[in-house]
Amino acid sequence: MNPLLVLAEHAASWRQAPLTEEVEHHARRALIDWFASLLPGCHLPPATLMAKALAKERGNGRAVSYVDGARTGLRHAALINGTASHTVEFDDIWRWGVYHPGCPTIAAALAAAQTRDLDMRALLRSMVAGYEVSCRIAQAVQPSHYDFWHTTGTVGTFGAAAAVAVIYDCDATQTAHAIATSATMAGGLQQAFRGDGMSKPLHPGHAAEAGALAAMSAxxxxxxxxxxxxxxxxxAAATSEDTGKWEKAIAAIGQPLTITQMTVKNHGCCGHIFAALDATRDLQREHGFAAQDVAALHVAGYAATKNVCDRPSVTTEQEARFSTQFTVASLMEYGGVRLDAFAPERLADPKIRAVMPRISVSLDEECEAAFPGARSAKVSIRLNDGRELFRYQPTRKGDPDAPLTDRDLDEKFLELVTPVLGERPAKDFLRALWTGGDLPGELDLLTRR
Structure with missing residues (x-):
């Protein structure tokens, strides 16, 4: 069995496959969630800096670069929008693959659909194909792939290639060659976000552009x-501990479709902290303590929680988004971890800084054994009055077994998009994404900066 050929055949079938009501609903949820993540990132580096750097090379085209509001070429739009959509860390997750499929897949698919002047249903079908291919490949190479590689940068290239191949009406053979070519352009190192710097959001942007190029060439x-x-x-051999768990990944194709099993983020930070945040939030609600009442708080989690997110000292927004200490302290002090959690005044907030040294992180073997299928944490809290509290959090709010409702998703979208578009345009845009038959086009972004 050649897994690439199986995946290509499946992807190509989505050129004409009927969208059931359920699948269309989940695909629209994914698109709404992508725009909710994209639009706040359009005002922030690195996407703004990249758009400026590439302005003279933009050329003509029909795809929309939402960062600078201009019509441009497919590859340029895929690169810039893919980067912007990963910046504020609110994008969707395929938990079994440790992967954010929306950023690279939708960025490339939407730019391609705009270029070819297609409709919403064509876009949604291409998204389903891109999610299926990339999520299955991610599942086949995990968990060892995540030791050194950022899956969204590597595997995201396959999602973009498959989605654009559907938009370009590639047959199964052409789709196979698109996926094959995209493999040799995949990249994205873990160290890019274990340290400081702006390059992590570039990973899905590069994946979107490279995958699109592979499909266009095929x-x-x-x-x-x-x-x-x-x-x-x-x-698989180059980026994981073996040549891949292909039989298991391929056997699961379409049963169910991956786009119906997405995790929708409920916090604006690294997903490896979510279980700890959920447990801490619930304990605080049940027992009524304040951040300053905590003498010690310990998070025991899986390896990525320890290796990626144990950051007792932070100085930048990037570091803070990946710090269990900062985000848990922020949650206890302010009730949530949303966009304002990483504003400069919050990064320097003495109340948060006072609590951070009381928070520690360790590896828990039970949580590690359940990864990546379950993202769990064990939170132990000792209060100043002597009370000892504990919560085992077996999953995260937003995971498929504890999903955000459509109303939750609407509230997330409006919270993130209203400051960018304004209240009425944000609501109108949300309604169009839920029910519209036309592709999203330009938005009035520049006048609101």
């Missing part, structure tokens, strides 16, 4: 190595 006859996923020197 449509014109360019070929790739069709054993590139599972071969002895292929993608």
């Amino acid at each position: 449509k014109e006859g360019m070929t790739g190595a069709l054993d590139v996923l599972h071969g002895p020197a292929g993608f």
Whole structure:
């Protein structure tokens, strides 16, 4: 069995596959969630800096760069929008693959659909295909892939390639070559977000552009190595501990469709902290303590919670978004971890800084054994009055087994998008994303900066 050919056949079938009411609903949820993450990021670096750097190379086109509000070429829009959509860390998650599929897949698919002047249903079908291909590949190479690689930058390239191949009406053979070519352009290192810097959001932007290029080239006859996923020197062998768990990943194709099983983020930070935040929030609600009442708080979690998010000292927004200490302290003090949690005044807030040294993180073997299928944490709190509190959080609010409702998603969208578009335009845009048949086009962003 060649997994690439199986995935390509499945992706190509979505050129004409009927969208059931359930699948269309979940695909629209994914699109709404992507725009909720994208639009706040359009005003922030690195996307603003990249748009400025590339302005003279933009050229003509029909795809929309939401960062600078201009019509441009497919690859430029995919790159810039894919980068912007990952900046505020509110994008969706395929938990079994440790992967954010929306950023690279939708950025490329939407730019391609705009370029070809297609409708909403064509976009939604292409998204389903891109999610299916990339999420299954992510599942096949985890958990060891995540030791060194940022899955959204690597595997995201496959999602973009498959989605754009559907938009360009590639047959199964052309789609296979698009996926194969995209493999050799995949990249994204863990160190990019274990330290400081702006390059992490670039990963899905690059994936979106590279995947789009692979699909556009395959449509014109360019070929790739069709054993590139599972071969002895292929993608899985190079980026995971073996040549991939393909049988398990392929057997699960469409049962159910991955786009119906997404995690929708409920906090604006790294998802490896979410279980700890949920447990802390619930304990605080039940027992009525304030942040200053905490003598010590300990989070025991899986390896990524410890290795990526144990950051007792932070100086930048990037570091704070990946700090269990900062985000848990912020949650206890202000009731949530949303966009304002990382404003300069919050980063320097003495109340948060006073609590951070009381928070510690360790690896828990039970939580690690359940990863990546479950994202759990054990939170122990000792209060100044001597009370000892404990909560085992087996999953995260927003995961498929504890999903955000449509109303929750609407509230998230309006919270993040209203400051960008204004209240009435944000509500109108949300309604169009839920029910509209036309593709999203330009938005009035520049006048609100």
